[in-house]
Amino acid sequence: MTTSKQEDFDSYVSSETARKYKKSASDALSKVDRHMLDKQLAAVQRDGYVIIPNVLSTEQLHEIRQEVSPLLDSTGRNDFEGALTQRLYSVIAKTFVCNPLVEHPLILALLDSLFQPGYLLSQLQVINILPGESQQAIHTDDAFYALPRPRQALGAATVWAIDDFTTENGGTVVIPGSHQWGEGGPSDEQLSRQIHCEMPAGSVVFFLGTLWHGGGANRSSSSRLAITAQYCEGYCRTQENFSLSIPLKRVAQCSEDIKRMLGYSIYGPFMGMVDGKHPKRLLEGLA
Numbered sequence: 001m002t003t004s005k006q007e008d009f010d011s012y013v014s015s016e017t018a019r020k021y022k023k024s025a026s027d028a029l030s031k032v033d034r035h036m037l038d039k040q041l042a043a044v045q046r047d048g049y050v051i052i053p054n055v056l057s058t059e060q061l062h063e064i065r066q067e068v069s070p071l072l073d074s075t076g077r078n079d080f081e082g083a084l085t086q087r088l089y090s091v092i093a094k095t096f097v098c099n100p101l102v103e104h105p106l107i108l109a110l111l112d113s114l115f116q117p118g119y120l121l122s123q124l125q126v127i128n129i130l131p132g133e134s135q136q137a138i139h140t141d142d143a144f145y146a147l148p149r150p151r152q153a154l155g156a157a158t159v160w161a162i163d164d165f166t167t168e169n170g171g172t173v174v175i176p177g178s179h180q181w182g183e184g185g186p187s188d189e190q191l192s193r194q195i196h197c198e199m200p201a202g203s204v205v206f207f208l209g210t211l212w213h214g215g216g217a218n219r220s221s222s223s224r225l226a227i228t229a230q231y232c233e234g235y236c237r238t239q240e241n242f243s244l245s246i247p248l249k250r251v252a253q254c255s256e257d258i259k260r261m262l263g264y265s266i267y268g269p270f271m272g273m274v275d276g277k278h279p280k281r282l283l284e285g286l287a
């Protein structure tokens with residue numbers, strides 16, 4: 001390649017090739033309190049996570065519970081999913097009730113600050129931990145990306161408390177600061193540093209994909225309902241294959257932010273294309 005061809009290629013990589021649908025980005029940063037956001041980001045950098053209390057209203061919590069409870073009809077198929085844990089996948093194909101959580105401005109503002117424009121929704125799950133469930137294996141969500149640690153996170157997750165989260169009922173377990181650890185699983189001493197996220201219903205814990213965490217044991221007599229949304233950089237493979245699991249007609253009814261995060265977007269100059277074109281063309285005439 002001659003130098004000028006190389007220069008052309010470099011500028012092509014950072015260019016926008018789609019003509020009809022231009023890159024879109026969330027406007028969350030203009031909607032949140034900058035001072036609060038900076039404090040949250042400082043906590044995320046230091047501890048790997050931050051708890052944002054009391055975000056959802058009682059009405060929202062009621063609506064979510066009403067809508068998702070009838071959809072939870074089976075328990076986990078392996079230790080990781082949990083024999084006494086109900087999980088719902090492909091959530092947007094079944095209900096839109098979790099969409100406001102996925103695209104909550106407080107969360108998008110954190111994601112906008114941490115990741116490249118064009119980050120994706122990697123997974124959306126309803127998780128209901130039933131009484132008697134044991135603690136899930138401590139893990140990192142970024143572990144799928146086989147790159148040596150310590151390294152920058154390639155994604156982040158939220159766990160929204162729909163019920164109060166306590167130590168007794170299985171509030172998410174995190175190991176503060178573990179996002180900075182190197183290769184290898186945690187030692188006994190490191191595991192002894194785990195703590196439960198205790199937070200009232202309507203709160204959310206946001207954590208980096210490099211943070212060691214897991215679902216807690218439920219030693220109470222009630223279930224613990226949560227919604228979790230995971231996100232990844234636009235150049236990473238998503239855990240759920242939303243292109244195949246969410247019908248186009250459902251996607252067409254979602255907001256621009258959700259469409260973009262479901263993969264109806266281009267990570268420049270052409271990652272995500274369909275037949276050489278912008279994937280949003282598939283949604284034309286469907287809304």
Ligand SMILES: O=C(O)CCC(=O)C(=O)O
Pocket residue numbers: 127136159170171172173213214215216226
């Ligand atoms: O339910 C939780 O609190 C966390 C669950 C989790 O980390 C997972 O299933 O990967």
